[in-house]
Amino acid sequence: MITKAVLPVAGLGTRFLPATKASPKEMLPILDKPIIQYAVEEVQKVGIKDFIFITGKHKRAIEDHFDKATELEERLIKAGKQELLKKINFFEHLNFAFIRQKEPKGLGDAILCAKPFIHEEAFVVILSDDVMDPDYSVLKDMIDIYEETKSPVIALEEVPFDEVSRYGIIAGKKIREDYYLIEDMIEKPEKSRAPSNLAIIGRYILTPSIFRYLEKLQPGKGGEIQLTDALRALLSETPIYGYKIKCQRYDAGEKFGYLKTIIYFALRDPEISDDFRKFLKEQLSCI
Numbered sequence: 262m263i264t265k266a267v268l269p270v271a272g273l274g275t276r277f278l279p280a281t282k283a284s285p286k287e288m289l290p291i292l293d294k295p296i297i298q299y300a301v302e303e304v305q306k307v308g309i310k311d312f313i314f315i316t317g318k319h320k321r322a323i324e325d326h327f328d329k330a331t332e333l334e335e336r337l338i339k340a341g342k343q344e345l346l347k348k349i350n351f352f353e354h355l356n357f358a359f360i361r362q363k364e365p366k367g368l369g370d371a372i373l374c375a376k377p378f379i380h381e382e383a384f385v386v387i388l389s390d391d392v393m394d395p396d397y398s399v400l401k402d403m404i405d406i407y408e409e410t411k412s413p414v415i416a417l418e419e420v421p422f423d424e425v426s427r428y429g430i431i432a433g434k435k436i437r438e439d440y441y442l443i444e445d446m447i448e449k450p451e452k453s454r455a456p457s458n459l460a461i462i463g464r465y466i467l468t469p470s471i472f473r474y475l476e477k478l479q480p481g482k483g484g485e486i487q488l489t490d491a492l493r494a495l496l497s498e499t500p501i502y503g504y505k506i507k508c509q510r511y512d513a514g515e516k517f518g519y520l521k522t523i524i525y526f527a528l529r530d531p532e533i534s535d536d537f538r539k540f541l542k543e544q545l546s547c548i
C-alpha cells in the first residue's frame with residue numbers, strides 16, 4: 262500500500278520572476294487556494310495522509326500554510342465567522358514533514374532528499390505546477406497500475422512536437438489504451454531527436470530503487486540532477502510503465518499556463534462562474 266507522497270517545491274521558479282523573487286510560486290493563488298493546496302487535495306483523495314515536502318529558501322510560506330493558525334482562528338470565532346474555520350483547517354488529519362534541499366540542484370536531487378524517510382515502500386511524487394482537473398483521479402489510475410505490476414509508473418501526456426524540448430520524452434510500447442511499457446526516455450530532446458511526443462508530466466509512482474540511481478547521477482540537461490536520467494538508468498533493472506492521462510493538465514508554473522488554470526477553475530466555480538462568463542463575453546466583444 263502507498264502511504265507517502267513527496268512534493269518537491271524547492272525550485273527557483275525562474276519562469277515566474279519577479280513574482281517568485283521572495284515568495285514561492287507554489288503559493289500563487291488559483292482563485293482562493295494556493296497552487297500547492299490543489300496538489301495536497303489531489304493526493305489526499307487517494308487516501309494518502311503522509312506528505313514530505315522538499316523545500317528551499319524563501320519557501321517558509323508553504324510550511325505556514327499547512328500549520329495551525331491559532332490566532333487567526335480565535336479572531337474568526339470572535340468575529341462570528343465560524344464558517345471560515347473549515348477553509349483554513351482542511352489539513353488537520355494529515356501529517357506534514359519538511360526537508361530542506363540545500364541547493365536547487367534539480368528535481369532528481371530534490372527527490373533524493375526524501376531517501377531517509379522512505380523505507381521499503383513505493384511512494385507518490387507530485388509536482389504541483391502541473392495542475393489536473395480535480396474531477397479525474399490520475400493518481401488512482403496510476404496506483405492501480407502499480408498494484409498490478411509492482412513497478413514504477415509515470416504520467417504521460419501527448420504534447421505538440423514543437424514543445425517536446427520542454428519535457429522528458431519517452432519511447433514506449435502501447436500495452437493497452439492509455440498504458441505503455443517504457444523502452445527509453447530522454448530529457449528535453451530537440452524536436453528532431455525526440456522518440457515520440459509523449460511527455461513525462463508531474464505525477465510519478467516510484468520505488469526506493471530510484472535512490473541508488475539518483476545517488477550515482479552526474480548533472481544532466483541544464484546542469485541539473487535530472488530525475489529522467491535516473492529513471493532511464495533504472496530501466497536496466499525494472500520495467501517502468503507510462504500512464505497517458507485522460508484529463509486536462511495545466512502548467513501553472515509559467516505565465517500563460519497559470520492564466521489558463523485560473524480561467525479553467527473560474528468557469529467552474531459555482532460562486533463566480535456566471536459573473537465571470539458574462540465578464541469574459543463583454544471583454545471579448547470589446548476587442
Ligand code: UTP
Pocket residue numbers: 269270271272273274275276277315362364365366367368370371388389390514
Ligand atoms: P521546474 O522545472 O518547474 O523548475 O521544477 P522550477 O525551478 O520550479 O521553475 P523554473 O523552471 O525555474 O520556472 C519542477 C519541480 O521540481 C522542483 C520544483 O519546485 C518543481 O516542483 N524542484 C526543481 C526542486 O524541488 N528542486 C530543484 O532543484 C529543482
